Amino acid sequence: MGFGLLFIGYIMTMLNVPMLGMLGTLIRIGGCAIMICAVLKLRRYCKAFDLSLVGVALMAAISVILLAVNVDGFLYDNLITSDKLITDFAKNVIGYTEQGVSFVFNSLLLWGVLCIARETEVKKIANGAIRNYVFVCAYYMVYLASFLPLSGIRAAQSEFALITWVLYFVWIGLNLWLLFSCYAQICDEDDVEMDKRPINISAVNKLMDAFDKKAQKARADDALYRQEKRKKKEEKKKRRK
DSSP states (O other), X not given: OOXXXXXXXXXXXXXXXXXXXXXXXXXXXXXXXXXXXXXXXXXXTOTTHHHHHHHHHHHHHHHHHHHHHHHHHHHHXXXXXXXXXXOHHHHHHHHHHHHHHHHHHXXXXXXXXXXXXXXXXXXXHHHHHHHHHHHHHHHHHHHHHTTSOXXXXXXXXXXXXXXXXXXXXXXXXXXXXXXXXXXXXXXXXXXXXXXXXXXXXXXXXXXXXXXXXXXXXXXXXXXXXXXXXXXXXXXXXXXHO
């Protein structure tokens, strides 16, 4: 359906290492490209992913802008250009804009997951999407609170930094697990994604092959759970009659 690619793309987009600089931004752009391919597939199954596509497109756009910032800094640091084209003020504005785009991107992605989980009646994933959104909001609330011009907050900047980093990795981890759960439990009966890879990258395909082994067991367990659930409903109906 596309969740396998979405999982890979999300890793590349959200867990890029800032210390890698330009290379990290290129990895992020590659992740956005993979996610666009994934969401284009998923929107055929659930229209809510139309909004998710907008979020991914915004994330790709801000990533390209960040690449331009990195290239500008690289040229200036290596004395190839005498002046920076992008000022420090502009860099700060881009940085804050990136945070806003990231919030929109993750919110719309979780909305798509929530809608398709409800349509397929996988309540565990639907509840997980709501839970993850709460953590995303908590992270951004703490992040915004750290900028308030209050003496107590200013004195506790290191504590705020620690809390935001912890919250960041918590909700990123939860989102990754949620996307893998979607890959393992939400599958169209006629979907052939597991047999035919839509992207010819050996590293990506090897990782997805490893996921397939775990996903097959998860799908079997989920099918058994749904079968038992249907039996219980039928038994309740018979008792009422």
